[in-house]
Amino acid sequence: MLFSELILAIMKAVNRQRTISSPYHLIKGKKSGQTIQDIGYFSLYPYFGVLPKLDKKAYDQAVQRLFAEGCLLDNDQVVDLSPKAMDLDIAASPLNGWKYRGNENLFFSRLSLIVQTFSHISQQEKTFDPIVINEEVQSWVKKYLKQIDFRDLAVAQAFKKELFTTLTDSGISETHKMIVTERLTGLALSGLTWQQIADSKNLLLLDVQLMWVEALHSWMGVIEQSKPPLLFGLMEGIIQQSSLTETAQRTKKLFDKGFSLEQIASLRQLKTSTIEDHFVELAMNDPFFNYTAFVNPALFEAIIAESRSRKTKRLREIKEHLPEASYFQIRLALAIREEQR
């Protein structure tokens, strides 16, 4: 998937109901109430936080290009997708941002250092400058290597074989696989910079970085499933047990103890609106979330009905027709998973 396709895919999903900056926040993985709840509303889970270092300028440039190419159209306060963009056949992406939460970077740091070590040790080169300077990663890798008895040549060979098998099995393009291996470094062959990779493939920098994330998400998925004995070890601590943000988890704990929304706000010294954001996040993630403490079932049904009949998830529009509902109640109702409705 190209970076421009990512923007279009997100704009398509939010269906004229969000501004052009919402993909930016989503791609960066902003943990604000709005972004988190949109993920649930519009099923944007795959795209969350896939490029946390995305530069606003670079994003704006990509958007400008889409306007220039006639894919995006300005239409009185909202951004429309042109028919051309709607017809665009964007291939399904293996992105899994909500699940991996940027941890592909941790996975790849470990992998890079392990591969570099194997590359040197197997060629009788005992010292080298570690490619990863993060000490936490370094000590994790040291421990891991000791555990698997890395000086044994058979282990190195088995590791290499697992790399080949799992990468072959991940359903990504050859270009994707090449990008991943080009970011690895060894004794006789150094890794390539993003710009070098982009130039060699006639792609833009952001395209290459996005494809790298796609490749890793897909690859990590394969490793998780097939559990190859050596590579599976790298997944330690990579998958978050809870898909909630940390702060929302704290709110949940207090709520489970019986504190009310207002009490939690004062206990945590946070604004009520922030705590409301947490409940919206809880509602999105927990299929058994009990909303009746915040909105009575009749009002809940009315909100859902209003949203359906008007085909909108715009809060203001719903509020206009249901003035008795608060914005929080509308957001919460919309966040409740479909299967629970």
Added chain:
Amino acid sequence: MNLDELLYNTYGFSSFRPGQREIIERVLAGEDVIALLPTGMGKSICYQLPAKVLPDSILIVSPLLSLMQDQVAQLKKMGEKSVVAINSFLKPEDKERIWSTLSSYKFIFISPEMLVQPFVKQKLKQIRISLLVADEAHCISQWGFDFRPDYLRISEILPHLNFPQVLALTATATDKVTEEIKKYLALSEPYVYSHPMDRKNIVYDIKKFEESRDKIEFIKEFVQKYNGPGIIYAGTRKKSQELSMLLTELGVSAAFYHGGMEHQDRVFVQQQFQNGELQWICSTNAFGMGVHIPNIRHVIHYQLPTSIEGYVQEVGRAGRDGQPSLATLLYAQGDEALLDSLVMDDLPTQHEIEAVYRHGAGALHLIDQGIVRETAMRVISYWMTQLPVEGVIKQMELLRSGKRQQVLKIRELIGLQGCLRSFIVQCFDQQLGGKPDNCCINDGIDYDAFEVFSPSTEKHFPLQWQERLSVILPI
């Protein structure tokens, strides 16, 4: 104790490089030492070897984070485990462990700003320090090309540590700078070792053009005439990218390098260069620190350097192997005007100084508001703790005239009729001890000494991921 034996046992070297023995002997004799050793002459051995003999910790003050990281990495690579780096990036969970075991570390690297934090000071007071090393000591001098106000803070810590023995290391210092090092480090009668700045195997060339684009043409021709490895110092990030693209289009392997790239990318470029996968690096002055490549044949300056010291340091990255190397300085008419503004831009203006003083503690907002630049703020915030506003303004005036002097030297170099080598050496208050046959443009250069371009040196790069993985892991 036998120093040669110690050297061999520790490093596997059978002999010292010039200067190292003298410096180490004096250090071990308990004297304060100021050592001026050109880059690549093995400065770190001068404290690493004594550490094997001295009973207590060695405290190394290092002004640059990247330099500190590099030295820590080098020590660890040699198998030294008793190393710790204390800087503002220290994680809270590591801090406790480090503070409680501080005295057990042989090598304690620390940044100047950490040095003066009351808590750190307290901790350092409690341990025994055999030797304080001031690395890149020229940064302490406001006359130096690389003045870092924070570095002056070393002088604040000395009384608390009971004035330990000091070793000041630098690659570049004029007499004036050496005097300041003495003053701020309170060294009354140090032993000063001053290695000849002149590197006989480096040939100095200047090419003058009417217009900037002639420089581009020159570089195009040059890289197709001579083999690398070489560095082209481009001045700006943008220019480094442009030049690298230009070379790549000619089919000459090149990459750019600057501080705006992510760490991993920068390491990749360094590795490629070290591995001979690249002929040329087009870079800002960010490239060089911690790069240990002996066979760099060319250093080209696309833009005028801002000081002779800086120039010599950059040029000094060439020819560490002792083989002939060429330093080519490119000049186009009008470049010096650019230089003036470039140099002066670094310093805080009177307007900025006054604004910071007016706002006191809240002055940091001025950066966001665009009223004061970040670099200027760093300089002012140090001096604020030392001087009243008028004093700072005066101080900056002094600095400005110092910088003007440095620029004048560069202008002089460009316009020189006589020997470039003699001029450069004189800038460091040294005398030239004999000229090599291949000396400089004004004495005539024999270009045949430099290897001609051969495209055959280009490496083959794997085109498939399977092949790539197999080259990395040939097992």
